[in-house]
Amino acid sequence: MNIRLKPVWIALALATSAAQAAPVHDWYVGAGGGWAFAHDIDDFSQGVGKDATAINAFVGYNYNENLGAELGYLSTGDWDIAGQDFNSKGATLSVIGRLPLGDIFSVFAEGGGYLYHVDSVNGGDDNLAPLAGLGLTARLSDWVDIQTRYRYMVRVGDDPDNDKVGSGTKRWVSDISTATIELVLHPNRTVAAVPVAAPLVVAPPPPAPEPVDQTFNLSSDVLFAFGKAELKPEGMQALDALYQQIVDVKPKDGNAMVMGYTDRIGSDANNQALSEARASTVANFLIGKGLPADKVSIQGNGESNPVTGTQCDAIKARAALIDCLAPDRRVEIRVTGVSNPAESAPTEQPAQ
Structure with missing residues (x-):
């Protein structure tokens, strides 16, 4: 070589x-x-x-x-x-x-x-x-x-x-x-795999906000003594539970209207003043718990819109009439706004 x-x-x-x-x-x-x-x-x-x-x-x-x-x-x-x-x-x-x-x-x-x-x-x-x-x-x-x-x-x-x-x-x-x-x-040759682009995954749009319009009803006899507008201890406990229910609804840009009602016993003026005072007491308590003050309003409705209707008309005894008209003495809180359904949880009405 x-x-x-x-x-x-x-x-x-x-x-x-x-x-x-x-x-x-x-x-x-x-x-x-x-x-x-x-x-x-x-x-x-x-x-x-x-x-x-x-x-x-x-x-x-x-x-x-x-x-x-x-x-x-x-x-x-x-x-x-x-x-x-x-x-x-x-x-x-x-x-x-x-x-x-x-x-x-x-x-x-x-x-x-x-x-x-x-x-x-x-x-x-x-x-x-x-x-x-x-x-x-x-x-x-x-x-x-x-x-x-x-x-x-x-x-x-x-x-x-x-x-x-x-x-x-x-x-x-x-x-x-x-x-x-x-x-x-070429016994062992194969076609090179053509790269396949990963499918474009488009995230689903967030759920559309759902309107919230929910009314909570509390008995005035639980909240107040008869004819009074100061909260009883058990009334405070009932409002604590109500506040948590409002929070669970998670209203966005929500408003709360607190409406007071009385029975027909007494004068119209006294009943109107008492319904406004009770609505104000409940509103102030909820604001103190955390509801924005500018989103809470009150309305006194006096003895209007009775729940009992005419079912107590035949009762003459005062004590019995007071008991019969108890459903008319109430405070209603109407919450309105919008809520994300993915964040909202089912709520229950509080006990009457």
Whole structure:
């Protein structure tokens, strides 16, 4: 071997480093045939045809879409010089650099060596020739490619030791070109998955605010002593519970109207004043618990809108009439506004 081994070692080094850098799994096999041309063979005999038939087979591995390595067999054909046969055949080892031109076509270049054996009248010889090549590949399917390849090998047959002085023969030396059409199979290649954009998830719009219009009813007999407007202890407890119910409704931009009612016992003026005083007492208590003062209003309705209607008209005894008219003595709190249904919880009316 001589200095012409260097391309092979370079090819091996590049292939090894590429394998370590970006391993993938696309190996392939192929074969082809075509034309061989011996550029310098007519130096040894005039009228010698320079053309011959080339045959090749190979196996390779693509480390990624731009770089691969290939090991193959190449026969450059036979030449007849003055009745003597000359031919070369051997192994090729090369690094493949590839440039995709879209989804179907790609171009490639290769560099490496041709470890050949030649036969001639001087006997056989093995040597290494530098090899360079260019090609165009068309992808027919996931498994099958077809490609054309041109290769150039330098000084095939060059061996000074076989230049026998005085023997009447001289070892032939020639640069050789080959042009082949090749079928390539990729048993393990698949189409790269096309990235699919994640579906756009649109958050559902927030629930539309729902109107709030709820009335809470408290008995005045629970809140106040008869004819009075000062809260009893049990009345404060009842308003504490009522306040929590209003908070649970979560009214936004809400308003609270506190309306006081009395029974029909006594004068209209006294009943009107008493209903207003009781409504004011309840409103002040709720404001003290946390309701905004500017959102709370009061209304005294006196003895209007009785709940009992005429059911107590036949009762003459005062104590019995007071008991019968108890439902008319009440305080109503009407809460209005809007509420988010996702935040609202069901509420219950307080006990009468």
